[in-house]
Amino acid sequence: MAGPQVQLVVTCLVDAMTPQVGRATVSALERSGCRVSFPEGQTCCGQPAMNTGHTEQAREMAAHMLDVLDATTGPVVVPSGSCAEMMIHHYPRLFEGTEREDQARRVAARVRELTQFLVDDVGTHIRASSDGARIVYHYSCHGLRGLGLDRTADRLLYGVERLPLDGDRECCGFGGLFSIEMPPVSAAIMDAKLDRIEASEAEMLVGGDVSCLLHLQGGLRRRGSPVAVKHIAELLGDGE
Amino acid sequence: MSQPVGFLGRAAAIVGSEEGAAVDRGARQFTLSRSLALAELPIADDLRKRARAIRLRSLANLDRLLSRFTDEATAAGCRVHFAGDADEANRIVAGLLAGSTLVAKSKSMVSEEIGLNSHLESLGIDVVETDLGEYITQLAGDTPSHIIAPVLHMTRQQVGRLFADKLGVEYTDDPIRLNRHTRETLRGVFLAADAGISGVNMAIADTGSLVLVTNEGNGRLVTSAPKVHIALLGMERIVGSWDEAGVILETLARSATGQRLSVYTTVITGPRRPQDPDGPDEVHVVIIDNGRSDVLAGETAEILACIRCGACLNVCPVFRTVGGHGYGTVYSGPVGAVLTPGLMGPDPWWDLPYASTLCGACEEVCPVGIRIPTMLLHLREQAASEGRLPGWLNRGMRLYTRAAVEPARWARLRRTARRLSAPFSVRGWIRRLPGPARGWTASRDLPRPAKTSFAEWWREHRGA
Structure with a gap:
């Protein structure tokens, strides 16, 4: 059917x-x-x-x-x-x-x-795969507090090697145009988040919102960090 | 935003400093304590609903409650005064203090709001703060950086140096010894003071009582040792009954410091009665409006439900980064970003509602469920409609909106952005952008817009 x-x-x-x-x-x-x-x-x-x-x-x-x-x-x-x-x-x-x-x-x-x-x-049968990379997951704020998406992301990530991320329910400092209007504040919040991501020893950061992820990826890249950044959809389907 | 001072200017000076780090540590400790204290309740969410209902009911019936309170407090022997604004409140207090030379004060945010200390000092009255944090703040010539923890931004080493410098005592960073110095100084003040001034955490209309929630015992001394007690009551800090007060007390300390109850919960109903061994001969209650009626009549009225626990400050990523001094005013953090422009007007406070990522952590922890992000959006709308935002933002948003409602234009805008990004890009990444966009690239790289958008890919591969 x-x-x-x-x-x-x-x-x-x-x-x-x-x-x-x-x-x-x-x-x-x-x-x-x-x-x-x-x-x-x-x-x-x-x-x-x-x-x-x-x-x-x-x-x-x-x-x-x-x-x-x-x-x-x-x-x-x-x-x-x-x-x-x-x-x-x-x-x-x-x-x-x-x-x-x-x-x-x-x-x-x-x-x-x-x-x-x-x-x-849908009650999907598919599960995420990170091709063996150890991941951390960032719960973006609006989805987390507005829609309760921690539960559904956790479910889909079952089976992926996932490391604990200190403060994974805290804002990453993106905040939309906040990131451009208040650069030093946004960057300071981001830096604290990036420190924790790097301290986790994960090889990949995964999240459900491209907006926060672009901000974090841009920050990781600026630091020269090797941590890869992916949207959870990329662990669930093929984007090539 | 575009103006040189304002939130951004103040914040930029604090970000990354020792002060910022101290605030972050303190705020996180409070947040942890709060979680543990609420976790022991069987149904914390039920408490929140009841507390919210009580506070909203109080605001809806504020006229009636204040009038009842005034009748009951007067019957108990208090004198009740109304002050429309800060000047009037300062005049009333100064009038009550005629002839006084020394005043002992316990913590009161509303006194900071109206600038009471400097007014009294200009009249030659010595005002001594007796809350430890406020005492340190006063000694340092500083302002509080948190509504319940005024020196959240300081380390104990800084306090030790301050005491050595100002009190001439031997340097120590041992909190117990620092406390002993404070106590030795303040005991004399309590006994010699002509009057005590306190804030009020909550007034109870049914019995005309004042409730003070403190941890150090100074509040009790300020309100009982001197012959005159003057209590400053923000107009909205009132509930109808003791049943209601009980619910608020159950959540206040847990939300604020993670205590089940604060060390002292002081209830004052009138001055000393003949059979009482001690207590003040006069109790004055100064009920202060100072902009609250305007807030109550507007879109952000719900902010007056606040019980001043500070939980929203402690979880706010922006507050944790810059602390209260970034906000430049007595009420900081998410609640302050709503309350300050409401009480003091948009000039120059219109930019505080932009000092938020809208992450929603404030609303999540608020013990009375105030919808702070929604109110921040409302205040932003007001600021934008008053033309306070920088030109680039207004022009950019117009351009963006025109494209977003016309798909052909939208596709052109995307292609233009891709083309314009070419000279800034190296292997698909941008390291530096000019104009307002440099705010982004100051600390982050930006990927170049994709060659083929998703919509183009879809049309080519999946389109009908």
Whole structure:
């Protein structure tokens, strides 16, 4: 029997910066028996604008995404806890009391973060593989506190050699445009995180949000650290 | 942000310093103690729900509670004063202290908020802080860096040097000996003071009582040894009943220091009665608004539910990095980023709501579940709409938004970004960018945008 038909939202960062994560997401979904569609016209969920206080522009972007997604059916799967949380929790809030409120609620109810969807909705049989690398996992904040993604990530990572990471529930200091607006503060928080990652003796850092991972990867690279950085989708599917 | 001082300027001076490291150590210790203290409760989340309901109910009925409190406290023999703003509060206190020369003070954040010490000192009144942390702060000519631990930013070696320098005692970094010096100095102050000034952790409307939560015993001495006790009460720090107060006390110390209860929980209902062996002849309660009514009427009213435990400071990655001094004001950390612009207005405090990664740890630990990140977003919206953000950010966001709502333009924007990145890239990585983006590359590399976007790949390989 064919698995569920899903609508993939790859996020703006994956689309432009790490398309291999998008391809790995498709592969992970297909290996789990899903059929994947990619709604044309998708762009950005609008979170950057919401977080800087440009709420009206966030609404414009959100409205565009709502129109794109409302023309489709089935679960909307996002390989990012942060963007998924934006769509699930903030879309209904941003349009509260407007004529788009119903639409926002309708679409929000369909949105799932990737690991959440694979574990809770599909009950996937696939498990992550790091090709023998010892990993540490960073729980990104929005997915962790907003969606409870520690449980689903842990489930998928069962079987991978995973080392403890001190402070793995603490913010990495990225914070979206915070990383550009408050560089020394963001960098200091990041450095503390990188110290712990390096002290763990892991060979690979894995997470569920490309945004935080780009920040940490950029910092590790600047240090000359050999630690590899991967999105969890890349441990679940083939992104080549 | 773009202005030279402000949060970023203050923070940059602290990041990576001894002060930053001391704050991080202290804040983590508090966080650990809090987790352990809450873990022993069967249903900590239930306590949180009850505490939240109580505080929100208090705010919803604030007029009625304050009026009831005033009646009951007056009936118990207190005199209750209302102060609309900081100046009025300072005038009232100064009026009550006419003729006084020495005042013993226990910890009060609202007194810091209104600048009481400097006002009284300008009138020739000696004010001595008797909370150990506040005493050190005063000795150092510093300001508190944490709402419950004023010298979180100092090491005990620094305190030892300060004592040697200011008190002329032999250097030691042994906390017990440092404490003994403090006690020897302060005993005399308690006995000689004309009046004691304290804050209030919570007022109880039903009985007109004041509750003080302290650990050092100084609060009890300040409120009982001198003949006059003046209590400063932030207008919102009130609950209706003792049942409600019990719930708040159950969570306050656990959330703040990880204690089940603080060492002293002092209840004051009126001045000394004829049969009492000691106690003040006069108790004055100064209820201070100072912007609280405005906050209560606005979108961030819920911040007034705060019980000042400091848990949100201790878990905040930004606070842990810069400490309270980065915020430049008495209320720091996540709660301060909301409360300060609310009480004191957006000038120059509008940038504090941006001093957050929006990680949500504050809301997660708040014993009354205040939705701090949502309020930070609201205050950011206000700052942006008032045109306070730098031009590059506004222009960039406009450009980005226009592209994001028009897919063809979106694809062009991505290709343009890829093209523009070429001269900065070496083997797919960027080490230095000009303009505002240098904030990123100051400490991190950036991968060059991909040659083929995911959307392009999909169209080529999977498209219909």
